[in-house]
Amino acid sequence: MDVMTKSKPFALAPLPYDEAALAPTISAKTMSFHYGKHHKAYVDKLNELAKGTGYAEMKLPDVVQATFKDSSKQAIFNNAAQAWNHAFFWACLTPRGGAPEGGLMAALERDLGGYERFKDEFAKQGAAQFGSGWVWLVADKGKLKIEKTPDAVTPMAQGKTCLLTIDVWEHAYYLDYQNRRPDFLKAVIGNLLNWDFAAQNFERAG
Numbered sequence: 001m002d003v004m005t006k007s008k009p010f011a012l013a014p015l016p017y018d019e020a021a022l023a024p025t026i027s028a029k030t031m032s033f034h035y036g037k038h039h040k041a042y043v044d045k046l047n048e049l050a051k052g053t054g055y056a057e058m059k060l061p062d063v064v065q066a067t068f069k070d071s072s073k074q075a076i077f078n079n080a081a082q083a084w085n086h087a088f089f090w091a092c093l094t095p096r097g098g099a100p101e102g103g104l105m106a107a108l109e110r111d112l113g114g115y116e117r118f119k120d121e122f123a124k125q126g127a128a129q130f131g132s133g134w135v136w137l138v139a140d141k142g143k144l145k146i147e148k149t150p151d152a153v154t155p156m157a158q159g160k161t162c163l164l165t166i167d168v169w170e171h172a173y174y175l176d177y178q179n180r181r182p183d184f185l186k187a188v189i190g191n192l193l194n195w196d197f198a199a200q201n202f203e204r205a206g
């Protein structure tokens, strides 16, 4: 999926799989609310806020980057970033989760101590994000890093290349895991991460 595609007005792209495809790790009910209500609401609100402004003519990532760190544009940033983050998140998941290979596996070993260490640290950082937010695998100046961000903040706005993410807002897991965010993270990391998508992003990072 190309999350960079221009869409006007901003569109809610279809999920790359059926809502039930990620069960039991993520239930169809969670997907129905998360995609059909939460993600849709960010896209709808973005269209409302962008209407009649120059932002309506821009690509979604450009809106995110243009409004980041501008407190007078906080509402449009929040909704644009959440629209982008969620589309990216759906692409990071697959019912056929595997393991990293090739150049990406070598980079994980070089920068993060290997795949097993990555899995532990990704889960740890995701659990450590206080309140709502995201955990990311990014490439920054040729180096892989794990980062957590609050609310809608996205490393993409900071010029980093996102490889993978997991949404750690409560709406992402509460129906299936209640307050057990670490269990949700462990299950998603073990079962659903789309390493082919991560490898494509890694190649784009150069």
Ligand SMILES: [Fe+2]
Pocket (backbone or CB within 6 Å): 034, 038, 086, 167, 169, 171, 172
């Ligand atoms: Fe979410």
